[in-house]
Amino acid sequence: MTTERNIAIAVTGFGSIGRRITEMLLDRREAYRQRYGIEARIVGVCGSSAGLVDPSGLEPERLYARESFVAGLTGEAFLGGVKADVLVEASPSDYVTGGPALHYLRGALGRGMHAIAVSKGALVVDLRGLLRLAGAHGGSLRMSAAAASGLPTVDFLQHSLAGCRVLSFEAVLTGTANLVLEEMMNGLPFADALALAQDRGIAEPDPSFDVEGWDTAAKLVIIANAALGADLRLDALPREGIGRIGPDDVARWRAEGRSPRLVGFLEYDGESPADDDGFRAGVELRTYGQDHPFAHLRGSMKGFSAVTDEMGVLTVVGGASDPRATAAAALKDFEHILAEC
Amino acid sequence: MTTERNIAIAVTGFGSIGRRITEMLLDRREAYRQRYGIEARIVGVCGSSAGLVDPSGLEPERLYARESFVAGLTGEAFLGGVKADVLVEASPSDYVTGGPALHYLRGALGRGMHAIAVSKGALVVDLRGLLRLAGAHGGSLRMSAAAASGLPTVDFLQHSLAGCRVLSFEAVLTGTANLVLEEMMNGLPFADALALAQDRGIAEPDPSFDVEGWDTAAKLVIIANAALGADLRLDALPREGIGRIGPDDVARWRAEGRSPRLVGFLEYDGESPADDDGFRAGVELRTYGQDHPFAHLRGSMKGFSAVTDEMGVLTVVGGASDPRATAAAALKDFEHILAEC
Incomplete structure (x- = not known):
């Protein structure tokens, strides 16, 4: 591929794993350019109480500064405001209801985005439903990080x-x-x-x-x-x-x-x-x-x-079973999306 | 996928492995329809001295009857006459020159086809050149059967x-x-x-x-x-x-x-x-x-x-290391082509 396409990524659940994924993704941008001819941009991240959105792309100085986050920019407000091709979902697991993670995954797949699930809860609660939703809207759901991360399953x-x-x-x-x-x-x-x-x-x-x-x-x-x-x-x-x-x-x-x-x-x-x-x-x-x-x-x-x-x-x-392997598993999913799309 | 696309397959090198691949492929046609929405057709096969071409698709009664083969329909005559999307190459290995296998792979990739290499010789002689050729013409080169077959490498x-x-x-x-x-x-x-x-x-x-x-x-x-x-x-x-x-x-x-x-x-x-x-x-x-x-x-x-x-x-x-596993490895490559194209 020689034409550069922009790929916009949003991350929900911005704890230590979510942060690690963004660090690794920013480090690998040059590799994505060379390998897939794409320009990867992180256009939004949010935690449980605040978030940050910028369509032109977020760099480390804002991404890792708590004061740049906007209170309340989370949940539906975040999902409705961010325009992304790929959602990386790394909220804590809720094995009974699926929690916010399920909400984010459904919202992203329902909008035709590709989704990368990092935590297990939402998948345990409704994997079949999420796959149907992905199929109906032309996106895809990946889950290497949730399914044993460093061990490919x-x-x-x-x-x-x-x-x-x-x-x-x-x-x-x-x-x-x-x-x-x-x-x-x-x-x-x-x-x-x-x-x-x-x-x-x-x-x-x-x-x-x-x-x-x-x-x-x-x-x-x-x-x-x-x-x-x-x-x-x-x-x-x-x-x-x-x-x-x-x-x-x-x-x-x-x-x-x-x-x-x-x-x-x-x-x-x-x-x-x-x-x-x-x-x-x-x-x-x-x-x-x-x-x-x-x-x-x-x-x-x-x-x-x-x-x-x-x-x-x-x-x-x-x-490996460490956070680095989990982040690498999530970004393996990202490369599978790039290879197929 | 709901629209059916036709995928035409040609097989060069029609010994026991080549034949096994066609048998397994014909057996799996219904699975390909359901999974990828495609109609797989074997439109040509050839050995070292004779071949058989039919754009409408070859069924077992002609495919496995020696008398239906046309003498001389092999090599460039076969490659020039068959219109296929995917070439499965299963000729014997020649580790010095690459032999007919290299000729078939170059011919297919140069025409923009996808190629599935089953034998090792041509890949050992010029894998890099073949990959460049695939990249230049929009096809791809796969080689699971040649690279340890039943063991994914x-x-x-x-x-x-x-x-x-x-x-x-x-x-x-x-x-x-x-x-x-x-x-x-x-x-x-x-x-x-x-x-x-x-x-x-x-x-x-x-x-x-x-x-x-x-x-x-x-x-x-x-x-x-x-x-x-x-x-x-x-x-x-x-x-x-x-x-x-x-x-x-x-x-x-x-x-x-x-x-x-x-x-x-x-x-x-x-x-x-x-x-x-x-x-x-x-x-x-x-x-x-x-x-x-x-x-x-x-x-x-x-x-x-x-x-x-x-x-x-x-x-x-x-x-497994048997002919069935080798055929299954070649058809794994075929599914990877279907999944990505």
């Missing part, structure tokens, strides 16, 4: 396995749970292993979302509904956590040379992936022998394995 | 890691070499291990291409030149094979708990991936501890690992 299933049917899928998706399990296998009781992970700043002060399997379940719902032809609901998904593992379990797994992992899974038993009766899905504790890549997921590493009809079994492990 | 690096820089890459790319190494670790001398693989129909009657590292080198050249910013040449690539491994090596690796693998690698040491002095690449024997996914690649399994700047380390293992 949805894009791998859709692109690298294009044309194949996935017969079964299992995935280690919650770094914190994996780290706690590792410490338990090293001999610590659950509570001590969890405290250690909290001391290191890896587990949240309220870790129940991670250790009770909700985080894995939320990511599975997104991946399965976006890329595996399912229509899972978070509250209906069978789910277990890692809190009930006792010293006897640990001793037995050690003697057997097996490694416990908290996995989200989906297995089709019939011919039709679209048939609700034809599959089993959930979050459960599984153990793996030392010849399986999942057995060697150290610390907060993630991974998934997919059994396909035509291409055999593919297993992907690794991917 | 080029598409993974370009799509799932879009925006990231790959700092180093290593890959197990030759199933036969891996199988022979496995049997050697089980105690067989090289010659016996190779004979066993030949008896099973996995190693070629002339296995030197696989066991001397040429196959790995050829795939590395394609992957690196297509997706890692390199410009490697097959004949200039440092390369070793597995023929010189002795019983002492095997005994030492066993004692150390390490698994030998024949790997293609590329490592950037500097800031600029485009700088020829800034990297090391080659094919060499490496050993892996039992915590590395490569140590557990059984039989003819493949895999690769990529260290990135932003997304951490990603490792992908698995993927």
